[in-house]
Amino acid sequence: MHCSEALNIHWRASVIQPIWLLALLCIHAFPSLEVATNLMGKPGEGYYIEVEIGSPPQTFNVLVDTGSTNFAIAGALDPNVETYFISLNSSTYTSHQKKVSVLYTQGFWDGELGNDMVYFPSLLAPQVRCDIAVIKTSHNFYMNGSQWQGILGLAYPVIARPDHGVVSWLQAIQHLKNHQSVAFALELCGSQDGGNRQTGLFEILETGIERTELWTSPIVREWFYELLLLGISIGNQTIDLPCRKFNTDKTILDSGTTSLMLPTEVFSMVVKLLNSSLMDLSVPISSDFLVLQKMYCWNDPVDWAHFPNISLSLAHFDNSYIVLELSPQSYIRKVSDDSELPGAQHCYKFFIESSKTGTVLGVVVMEGFRIVFNQSGKTIGFAESICGPAVSLSGPFETETDIKSCMNPTPLPSVSPLTVAAYVIAALTSMYGVLMGYVTCHWLWETYVKHKLPRSSSETSILNSN
């Protein structure tokens, strides 16, 4: 069936819940107010939004993911999800009689491709009919306790599974707007005070009403949201590598990945510089923390002044760039709350990881910015948000470097099933990293802190106890 024929549109403006309407009106009327939120989640487990699928509507939460394109929802009982979509109970569901699956090294999901009415009560967007992957079996996909049961992929059709003929939710919205490209914004706020809940805002934007000035970076290829990373600095030291290394094989902006992931060679340089700047300040910190992403627990909060800022330079125009500056609170995160781990109140994890599939600018980079994904302008726009960790945006700066030389010269990689799958893995490993870290931490606490360090003092100065 051709996609546009399948489109069946119902405006449900009257059904927009008053509270959301109020919230959205507030944002537009009083930009200085706090960011209204429609995204929630637990740190390290992604941001999700509420969705209604089918008729009568069945309500779920789905992970907001700019690193994939399919809309997929749990469609069978699973020990890790509380609820699932029952297609038989929806009078508007139609099946494409086609299988769809995503396979990755640590797991998979597969299911049936169909379509149904999809509506997000918190968005000023109409109900649309789009393709849905109804997940029948899966392994290591859901996260117990995460509260989400599916995924909303917001990237381009090229990477949709099983092929680019799938009508994503964003495309369905575009068809409705006479094939005009749609822009959307993500404003991820993280958790206040290192707590166990994070919030954010996802908005579909009408052309021309963007209220803040944006520094833009071009989308160099339209599949993932691929950008060009021109340089990285740790404090005032610059990573001395040819800029192409940063983008091999690509640099993408992905809300479905927690960490900042860097190509192996770049990652080792970052760790080296970070390590040496910590050494300079005589902060002995185990390499395990930086290299193996192990979680560390201290009795007192980390003194952030010991850690340098990290700056990422992104292409702006042909000979200029903009700089996103992240403070240590962005890349070193508190990963547990007091109740879970009596005694060791302050556990932290390093959220920069090495990657074999290029650079992934994950949640760690996105938090603190308002980010506008503009498909018609082929740009990603950045502004400082009023929420989230302290970050700053500066530029544009002129550069003599030929920006095109920073691009990985391979043609648009053929999108094999494996390429796409890599991103789901990235998302999962970095999320599961937290859980493994928790175990490490618990172990550390049990065997080291508790027995060998009776309460105060230690040789490490960031363990500075009262």
Ligand SMILES: *[C@@H]1O[C@H](CO)[C@@H](O)[C@H](O)[C@H]1NC(C)=O
């Ligand atoms: C999921 O988490 C809950 C509460 O933490 C626990 O009781 C349950 O056994 C877990 N389920 C699985 C499949 O791990």
Ligand SMILES: *[C@@H]1O[C@H](CO)[C@@H](O)[C@H](O)[C@H]1NC(C)=O
């Ligand atoms: C689905 O339909 C069955 C049979 O009509 C009904 O028993 C069940 O409660 C329905 N489930 C939901 C979630 O609506």
Ligand SMILES: *[C@@H]1O[C@H](CO)[C@@H](O)[C@H](O)[C@H]1NC(C)=O
């Ligand atoms: C770089 O930072 C270090 C320590 O923060 C400082 O000692 C040094 O003077 C700085 N170098 C420059 C060129 O700013």
Ligand SMILES: *[C@@H]1O[C@H](CO)[C@@H](O)[C@H](O)[C@H]1NC(C)=O
């Ligand atoms: C950090 O620096 C110390 C001292 O120079 C060195 O022994 C250690 O191996 C370094 N760790 C890493 C991960 O580079």
Ligand SMILES: *[C@@H]1O[C@H](CO)[C@@H](O)[C@H](O)[C@H]1NC(C)=O
């Ligand atoms: C997207 O980019 C186009 C072209 O630069 C511009 O006209 C449009 O206003 C932008 N949309 C938003 C929401 O920023």
Ligand SMILES: *[C@@H]1O[C@H](CO)[C@@H](O)[C@H](O)[C@H]1NC(C)=O
């Ligand atoms: C680090 O970054 C934060 C936020 O971007 C900024 O406020 C702060 O001044 C920076 N610190 C240094 C030492 O540059």
